[in-house]
Amino acid sequence: MGQSPSIIIETRLRPDILIHSASTQKLIMVELSVPFENRMEEAHIYKREKYLNPTKELEDAGYKAEVGARGFVGSSD
Template structure:
């Protein structure tokens, strides 16, 4: 199981630990029922810093070399662009209740 988190860079370790803990009980339950289960939280900072967890995930998926470099760059760009979009709409209500 992978879960992407886009925290502020100063909170990447905290976000990683939180996500690992969030799925710990589920992982234990699946393993108890003879399933193979691993949780891999992945963090990419809101300003585009790619955590080592992203590199590790791509390695586990056998994505290496230029493809990994390109994927990491795309992940970073997407995080920055998404953060910029959210920031630019800070004054708007993103969820409308009617």
């Protein structure tokens, strides 16, 4: 079995789902979120920037890293 990249172990970020393939050197991080409907764009920017440094480090180490945010839109009703 392959060894996980050190950035996965060392980061203080805790995505809800982490899928790692040593054979293809691909890593997918998913964070579940429930932004309000009037803050969709801000939530997207926040999630993208939150994982910017770890994604860059993984790509520098030869991994293809992706970040996704999944969830339902909150309602203002």
